[in-house]
Amino acid sequence: MDGFTPSGPQAREIVRKIASTGTIVLTRHGRMRLRERNMTTQDVLNVLLGGYVVEVEPEVAGTYRVTVATSRMTVVVVPRGEAELVLVTAWRNER
Numbered sequence: 001m002d003g004f005t006p007s008g009p010q011a012r013e014i015v016r017k018i019a020s021t022g023t024i025v026l027t028r029h030g031r032m033r034l035r036e037r038n039m040t041t042q043d044v045l046n047v048l049l050g051g052y053v054v055e056v057e058p059e060v061a062g063t064y065r066v067t068v069a070t071s072r073m074t075v076v077v078v079p080r081g082e083a084e085l086v087l088v089t090a091w092r093n094e095r
Contacts, residue, residue, distance in 0.1 A: 005064045008053040014079055015066055019048035022083035030087035039073065039090055047075045048085070069093065 006014060024044060026034070034040065051068040058064050065078045065088060076088040 004062075005058045006056060008056060011056045011064075011066045012053045012068075015048055015053070015068060015077065015085065018079060018083060018085050019045060022085065024048075024077075025080070025084055025086045027087060030089055033089045033091065034087075037090065037092055039092065043073055044075050044087060044090055046070070047073050047090075048077065051075070 024041065026041070034044070047068055047070050051070045051073075054067040054069050054074070056064055056066050059078065063078055063080070065076055067074060067076050069075070071093065073090065073092055075090045077085040078088060080086055
């Protein structure tokens with residue numbers, strides 16, 4: 001997947017596949033944000049499996065980050081290979 005930045009629908013498919021069969025890695029920053037925003041890893045999984053892609057943003061070194069949201073929460077992940085999502089940050093959406 002190096003150098004490839006998918007469209008929104010492609011990113012949604014990639015994220016859902018990895019979330020359902022792969023691993024979600026929590027960065028230190030991601031863990032801190034979950035704790036301070038009273039969110040769980042199950043919340044993250046629910047957003048990744050049931051949310052919509054807000055943005056796909058190319059990053060350095062051929063990677064990209066995907067922002068996925070539901071009406072209640074938003075999660076930002078970076079796919080790493082075909083079996084891992086790295087949680088960058090997450091937050092609760094204001095109502």
